[in-house]
Amino acid sequence: MAVFGIVSKEKTSVASSVYYGLFALQHRGQESAGIVVNDDGVFSTHKDSGIVNDIFTQKIISALGEGNMAIGHVRYGTLSTKERVNAEPIVVNHIKGRMAIATSGSLVNAASIKRELELSGNIFHTMSDAEVVSYVITRERLTAPTIEDAVSRAMDKLDGGLCFLLMSPQKLVAVRDKRGMHPLCYGIRENGEYVVADETCALDSVGATLVHELLPGEIVVFTGSEVKHITEHCDDAPERLCIFEYIYTARPDSHIGGYAVHKARRRAGALLAKAHPVEADIVIGVPDSGLDAAIGYSWTSGIPYGIGLIKNKYIGRTFINPGQDIREDKVKIKLNPIRDTVEGKRVVLVDDSIVRGTTCAKLVKLLKSAGATEVHLRSSAPPFVNPCYYGTDIDSRDSLIAAHHTVEEIREMTGADSLGYLLLEDVLKICDGAAAKGYCTACFDGNYPTEIPEKYNNKYDTKISENKG
Numbered sequence: 517m518a519v520f521g522i523v524s525k526e527k528t529s530v531a532s533s534v535y536y537g538l539f540a541l542q543h544r545g546q547e548s549a550g551i552v553v554n555d556d557g558v559f560s561t562h563k564d565s566g567i568v569n570d571i572f573t574q575k576i577i578s579a580l581g582e583g584n585m586a587i588g589h590v591r592y593g594t595l596s597t598k599e600r601v602n603a604e605p606i607v608v609n610h611i612k613g614r615m616a617i618a619t620s621g622s623l624v625n626a627a628s629i630k631r632e633l634e635l636s637g638n639i640f641h642t643m644s645d646a647e648v649v650s651y652v653i654t655r656e657r658l659t660a661p662t663i664e665d666a667v668s669r670a671m672d673k674l675d676g677g678l679c680f681l682l683m684s685p686q687k688l689v690a691v692r693d694k695r696g697m698h699p700l701c702y703g704i705r706e707n708g709e710y711v712v713a714d715e716t717c718a719l720d721s722v723g724a725t726l727v728h729e730l731l732p733g734e735i736v737v738f739t740g741s742e743v744k745h746i747t748e749h750c751d752d753a754p755e756r757l758c759i760f761e762y763i764y765t766a767r768p769d770s771h772i773g774g775y776a777v778h779k780a781r782r783r784a785g786a787l788l789a790k791a792h793p794v795e796a797d798i799v800i801g802v803p804d805s806g807l808d809a810a811i812g813y814s815w816t817s818g819i820p821y822g823i824g825l826i827k828n829k830y831i832g833r834t835f836i837n838p839g840q841d842i843r844e845d846k847v848k849i850k851l852n853p854i855r856d857t858v859e860g861k862r863v864v865l866v867d868d869s870i871v872r873g874t875t876c877a878k879l880v881k882l883l884k885s886a887g888a889t890e891v892h893l894r895s896s897a898p899p900f901v902n903p904c905y906y907g908t909d910i911d912s913r914d915s916l917i918a919a920h921h922t923v924e925e926i927r928e929m930t931g932a933d934s935l936g937y938l939l940l941e942d943v944l945k946i947c948d949g950a951a952a953k954g955y956c957t958a959c960f961d962g963n964y965p966t967e968i969p970e971k972y973n974n975k976y977d978t979k980i981s982e983n984k985g
């Protein structure tokens with residue numbers, strides 16, 4: 517999921533800037549997208565299922581009109597929340613006014629907050645955390661003197677890895693989760709407009725210069741040309757930036773914690789080459805997120821780098837579709853080998869991660885049928901063995917191949933000639949120049965920074981006991 521916001525002193529076509537910001541963040545979610553434009557307290561909204569390009573035509577952007585602020589969202593639907601009704605931003609009217617909210621990530625205590633609210637008669641229309649957040653904030657707003665005070669008080673109640681943007685008639689409030697699990701930053705354009713986004717690549721896309729990466733727990737309030745930083749929640753919890761941002765989620769042209777994502781991936785490839793060397797003729801990467809690591813592997817091993825797989829640019833991430841049959845077909849539609857690169861060669865195939873094992877098994881087969889004599893599979897992430905509760909659509913241990921099979925079994929299942937994963941002890945070395953003070957590596961080592969969310973407990977208890985049985 518991703519958010520993008522803009523604040524201008526003038527009334528301008530803020531919707532088109534948000535459109536381009538969201539377009540740059542499309543890799544973080546393709547389930548739905550939405551924009552809310554604020555024209556002096558009059559909110560205009562458009563949101564729908566699908567990708568940014570399909571939803572926002574020139575006509576729709578024009579119909580959203582001009583304003584001095586806007587926020588937008590792209591949604592990465594977890595399985596239970598794919599319906600259109602869960603599209604964000606959501607707009608709520610409450611006794612003290614009106615606000616729009618867009619979230620990025622996931623709360624871990626949404627179920628208990630929701631239950632408490634439902635028991636006191638509240639009703640929910642969506643499965644989105646945005647609605648839970650809006651209830652908590654509007655309740656606090658009843659007694660808080662300002663919207664930012666309400667947000668700050670709400671932070672004591674909200675737990676998990678959730679950043680959000682809140683737009684009131686006069687203010688845009690950006691909030692980073694208190695462990696800094698997800699990135700959030702803001703920049704400024706030459707004309708003085710401020711923009712906020714998960715990733716710096718979105719600032720680049722609208723010509724903004726990075727001003728500040730929000731600290732964990734930081735709240736930033738934008739009012740016209742004024743910017744206020746509220747840091748009272750910054751020491752609430754130790755920082756635990758998601759390491760998977762560097763490995764897979766973020767775009768390689770983004771910086772997180774002042775550190776280039778591309779560089780982190782190249783380093784992962786270099787470490788992988790040291791840990792799992794092999795005699796081969798060519799190193800290729802799985803586009804897009806495996807390419808940088810493949811370059812790192814090549815530079816360190818001395819094995820030439822080549823382009824061995826071409827990705828159809830017009831397809832979303834295959835992982836998004838539920839159902840194994842669809843996923844398998846889509847790999848073929850999405851990726852095609854270049855025979856000229858791989859024929860008669862011993863190939864090192866680098867992917868950023870092996871989750872279910874579907875993609876790499878299919879790719880090994882495709883490469884061999886294109887003439888590769890050997891395929892040596894390398895994952896620039898350690899074995900993915902635990903579900904993620906913080907916004908990644910990997911909520912079940914069941915489907916994680918490494919949770920149930922040894923490396924040798926996976927090698928055999930994927931048809932690779934050898935298999936090597938980034939060593940767990942190397943994972944933090946990929947970003948050791950970053951400003952973050954701590955990382956979440958739970959998907960690899962089970963060291964969760966929060967309680968396991970209650971809504972999942974029963975499901976997992978059942979599933980884990982089934983797996984054991």
Ligand code: AMP
Binds near residue numbers: 805870873874876
């Ligand atoms: P799999 O076929 O399940 O092993 O998926 C591995 C592929 O999915 C890799 O090429 C990754 O780039 C990609 N991937 C990893 N994590 C995710 C995620 N959370 N959502 C979508 N795709 C992912």
